[in-house]
Amino acid sequence: xxxxxxxxxxxxxxxxxxxxxxxxxxxxxxxxxxxxxxxxxxxxxxxxxxxxxxxxxxxxxxxxxxxxxxxxxxxxxxxxxxxxxxxxxxxxxxxxxxxxxxxxxxxxxxxxxxxxxxxxxxxxxxxxxxxxxxxxxxxxxxxxxxxxxxxxxxxxxxxxxxxxxxxxxxxxxxxxxxxxxxxxxxxxxxxxxxxxxxxxxxxxxxxxxxxxxxxxxxxxxxxxxxxxxxxxxxxxxxxxxxxxxxxxxxxxxxxxxxxxxxxxxxxxxxxxxxxxxxxxxxxxxxxxxxxxxxxxxxxxxxxxxxxxxxxxxxxxxxxxxxxxxxxxxxxxxxxxxxxxxxxxxxxxxxxxxxxxxxxxxxxxxxxxxxxxxxxxxxxxxxxxxxxxxxxxxxxxxxxxxxxxxxxxxxxxxxxxxxxxxxxxxxxxxxxxxxxxxxxxxxxxxxxxxxxxxxxxxxxxxxxxxxxxxxxxxxxxxxxxxxxxxxxxxxxxxxxxxxxxxxxxxxxxxxxxxxxxxxxxxxxxxxxxxxxxxxx
Amino acid sequence: xxxxxxxxxxxxxxxxxxxxxxxxxxxxxxxxxxxxxxxxxxxxxxxxxxxxxxxxxxxxxxxxxxxxxxxxxxxxxxxxxxxxxxxxxxxxxxxxxxxxxxxxxxxxxxxxxxxxxxxxxxxxxxxxxxxxxxxxxxxxxxxxxxxxxxxxxxxxxxxxxxxxxxxxxxxxxxxxxxxxxxxxxxxxxxxxxxxxxxxxxxxxxxxxxxxxxxxxxxxxxxxxxxxxxxxxxxxxxxxxxxxxxxxxxxxxxxxxxxxxxxxxxxxxxxxxxxxxxxxxxxxxxxxxxxxxxxxxxxxxxxxxxxxxxxxxxxxxxxxxxxxxxxxxxxxxxx
Numbered sequence: 115x116x117x118x119x120x121x122x123x124x125x126x127x128x129x130x131x132x133x134x135x136x137x138x139x140x141x142x143x144x145x146x147x148x149x150x151x152x153x154x155x156x157x158x159x160x161x162x163x164x165x166x167x168x169x170x171x172x173x174x175x176x177x178x179x180x181x182x183x184x185x186x187x188x189x190x191x192x193x194x195x196x197x198x199x200x201x202x203x204x205x206x207x208x209x210x211x212x213x214x215x216x217x218x219x220x221x222x223x224x225x226x227x228x229x230x231x232x233x234x235x236x237x238x239x240x241x242x243x244x245x246x247x248x249x250x251x252x253x254x255x256x257x258x259x260x261x262x263x264x265x266x267x268x269x270x271x272x273x274x275x276x277x278x279x280x281x282x283x284x285x286x287x288x289x290x291x292x293x294x295x296x297x298x299x300x301x302x303x304x305x306x307x308x309x310x311x312x313x314x315x316x317x318x319x320x321x322x323x324x325x326x327x328x329x330x331x332x333x334x335x336x337x338x339x340x341x342x343x344x345x346x347x348x349x350x351x352x353x354x355x356x357x358x359x360x361x362x363x364x365x366x367x368x369x370x371x372x373x374x375x376x377x378x379x380x381x382x383x384x385x386x387x388x389x390x391x392x393x394x395x396x397x398x399x400x401x402x403x404x405x406x407x408x409x410x411x412x413x414x415x416x417x418x419x420x421x422x423x424x425x426x427x428x429x430x431x432x433x434x435x436x437x438x439x440x441x442x443x444x445x446x447x448x449x450x451x452x453x454x455x456x457x458x459x460x461x462x463x464x465x466x467x468x469x470x471x472x473x474x475x476x477x478x479x480x481x482x483x484x485x486x487x488x489x490x491x492x493x494x495x496x497x498x499x500x501x502x503x504x505x506x507x508x509x510x511x512x513x514x515x516x517x518x519x520x521x522x523x524x525x526x527x528x529x530x531x532x533x534x535x536x537x538x539x540x541x542x543x544x545x546x547x548x549x550x551x552x553x554x555x556x557x558x559x560x561x562x563x564x565x566x567x568x569x570x571x572x573x574x575x576x577x578x579x580x581x582x583x584x585x586x587x588x589x590x591x592x593x594x595x596x597x598x599x600x601x602x603x604x605x606x607x608x609x610x611x612x613x614x615x616x617x618x619x620x621x622x623x624x625x626x627x628x629x630x631x632x633x634x635x636x637x638x639x640x641x642x643x644x645x646x647x648x649x
Numbered sequence: 650x651x652x653x654x655x656x657x658x659x660x661x662x663x664x665x666x667x668x669x670x671x672x673x674x675x676x677x678x679x680x681x682x683x684x685x686x687x688x689x690x691x692x693x694x695x696x697x698x699x700x701x702x703x704x705x706x707x708x709x710x711x712x713x714x715x716x717x718x719x720x721x722x723x724x725x726x727x728x729x730x731x732x733x734x735x736x737x738x739x740x741x742x743x744x745x746x747x748x749x750x751x752x753x754x755x756x757x758x759x760x761x762x763x764x765x766x767x768x769x770x771x772x773x774x775x776x777x778x779x780x781x782x783x784x785x786x787x788x789x790x791x792x793x794x795x796x797x798x799x800x801x802x803x804x805x806x807x808x809x810x811x812x813x814x815x816x817x818x819x820x821x822x823x824x825x826x827x828x829x830x831x832x833x834x835x836x837x838x839x840x841x842x843x844x845x846x847x848x849x850x851x852x853x854x855x856x857x858x859x860x861x862x863x864x865x866x867x868x869x870x871x872x873x874x875x876x877x878x879x880x881x882x883x884x885x886x887x888x889x890x891x892x893x894x895x896x897x898x899x900x901x902x903x904x905x906x907x908x909x910x911x912x913x914x915x916x917x918x919x920x921x922x923x924x925x926x927x928x929x930x931x932x933x934x935x936x937x938x939x940x941x942x943x944x945x946x947x948x949x950x951x952x953x954x955x956x957x958x959x960x961x962x963x964x965x966x967x968x969x970x971x972x973x974x975x976x977x978x979x980x981x982x983x
Contacts, residue, residue: 187853202850216854217838217852
């Protein structure tokens with residue numbers, strides 16, 4: 115059978131960093147391809163290229179025997195390719211029917227009037243297909259997340275595509291909904307629809323697919339019939355060492371800080387302590403005293419019974435796949451989201467109802483995963499951004515006016531400490547900096563506050579290798595200065611390189627804990643991957 | 650709050666305007682029995698008709714999370730020009746009426762151009778056109794009041810099948826607008842744009858076209874509402890139409906239209922909101938309240954409506970949030 119879709123030598127770089135390397139893959143019509151890979155392996159980029167959201171730097175695609183180079187999502191839709199994305203793209207204020215037919219309503223004759231009966235009938239037909247028992251005029255906002263996912267699938271089906279791509283379609287579904295969804299997939303497959311199924315639930319992939327392809331680090335490392343794979347082999351294929359990553363020297367945790375190690379980094383650490391005007395070792399406490407203690411933290415539907423301790427001087431990694439609840443946990447810890455049960459203690463003191471301002475006073479800091487939206491005032495200057503958290507310290511007694519001299523001093527000190535590019539003046543808007551320098555500004559802003567508990571959510575996302583290395587150094591310096599660092603990352607390699615201990619999160623729960631000596635990439639990934647026992 | 654309780658709260662919030670309406674009618678009825686007489690209720694509808702037409706236009710713009718501050722200025726320009734045409738040029742009243750509506754529509758298209766094409770913030774763009782309109786009207790009238798001929802003002806007291814003409818016009822506008830929003834593809838796309846303009850663009854909706862439409866409709870309504878108010882008042886004063894955009898927006902919000910976009914209906918929402926605003930004034934008048942109290946009471950009601958709108962919006966955000974552990978959070982469809 116001639117293939118329906120062919121990728122030929124697809125290559126894509128972001129800012130010089132290759133994210134897809136020479137992908138060549140042929141997809142026969144009527145089969146289901148399971149596509150697996152770690153976070154950042156390139157699955158999403160490949161699908162964006164297929165969907166017309168991105169253009170490849172090299173290589174081409176063939177669709178149904180003809181050359182296919184979509185200029186936008188409309189071209190992909192016209193070719194008969196539909197997507198069911200992980201995040202929901204519905205309008206909650208509109209009805210199910212309106213979401214399905216928003217740009218192609220059935221009309222009454224030549225009039226611009228919606229043919230309501232035809233609309234309801236068409237919608238009912240597709241809802242029956244996905245086994246969602248809701249009237250077509252139900253507003254989407256009344257549906258549960260799982261039901262919304264079914265609507266999304268119905269929308270994809272209603273365009274009567276030849277290929278449907280499912281990207282983590284079951285993360286919002288309950289077990290019952292998942293079972294229904296799987297039987298739907300079976301029916302679609304029996305009807306000869308071609309599908310690409312992306313999931314971190316390897317059991318599902320093995321069960322639903324005819325063929326499996328594994329991406330690692332932007333390259334296709336395996337592709338073949340399902341029979342050639344089992345879960346162990348998939349995990350082994352997905353885990354790969356990246357040789358281009360460098361990490362600063364790190365010694366096992368839990369041991370007292372050795373003088374030699376302190377001396378190693380004396381010059382860099384000195385810069386940090388000078389900038390903040392406090393002696394370097396003053397805050398180093400005994401490794402037995404946790405700076406952050408979390409017990410039974412629960413928020414229903416989000417995180418469940420989270421307990422861990424973070425010690426002074428420790429870098430604690432938190433690994434998990436997208437949607438495991440890592441960022442949500444960090445937001446709860448920093449008082450940005452509420453929790454229902456459990457306790458948080460910072461340096462021995464209970465934090466009953468955390469608010470960011472209280473967390474700050476207790477010596478916590480939180481670098482968010484999205485620096486553009488949450489981390490920076492993009493149009494404000496470098497100096498203003500750096501001073502944001504510690505501005506009060508520079509207010510004069512009595513009047514409250516800013517002491518610009520001490521402020522400028524602090525900004526200069528921290529700029530040197532984080533090695534911010536010297537070419538940009540203090541007054542330059544942060545928007546004009548590179549991603550790496552922007553991230554240094556965010557980190558510098560928090561380091562000025564000398565946090566004892568530093569929570570970092572994806573601190574090296576989207577920055578170049580050189581800046582990554584410098585950020586790693588800053589993280590370790592802060593730990594050596596006595597802070598506990600909770601490092602959230604999707605890059606396993608980064609956590610293995612930096613952490614003393616690692617926690618693994620899955621579906622809102624902590625499922626594994628490993629000490630540095632016992633770091634095992636396969637075990638970590640296996641723990642993070644979803645287990646499923648849906649019949 | 651758990652999702653089930655959030656849903657219940659949402660249901661209650663969505664019905665608050667109706668409750669307010671009933672409370673106002675019954676309350677004023679209890680204070681002054683004459684308030685609930687058929688004659689006064691009809692009078693109430695006549696008084697509310699201009700506001701209802703203006704608020705219908707405002708609803709379109711609010712649905713896209715925009716705002717039109719030039720409504721009152723449009724009324725003034727149209728009134729000033731029609732005064733000139735009636736008095737100096739001797740145009741016939743129906744022709745002048747049509748001219749007012751057309752002028753309002755053109756003015757709305759100008760707003761649409763600024764917002765949809767040039768991408769200006771609606772607040773600033775329409776603040777600019779508000780000053781423009783006021784200035785132009787002042788220049789036309791040389792700030793002198795004009796008294797209009799009876800041939801024009803009698804339109805306000807004319808009846809059509811026994812119903813006062815302003816009420817008929819308002820009912821027609823509300824019916825047409827309701828049909829446009831609920832029954833046409835373009836109308837439904839207005840709601841999508843208001844919910845999330847970026848997502849609407851990705852879904853293949855022509856967002857600028859939708860914006861042109863809503864500002865155009867708002868301008869048409871401003872012209873027509875101005876004509877109704879002008880016929881009722883009978884003269885063009887320099888303050889004509891002043892601040893009418895605010896009572897229009899207030900009526901829409903009282904009727905459940907969200908300032909955050911994507912939510913609201915002309916019927917029954919905005920229509921009832923307009924009558925409610927008028928009922929407060931009328932009722933206070935019937936109860937012989939101090940006239941200086943009117944704005945205080947109206948302001949208080951509007952404040953409550955806006956507060957409820959923001960509470961509702963927060964609840965909706967919370968309900969729409971993604972769940973990591975679906976089995977825990979799944980709530981049956983109510």
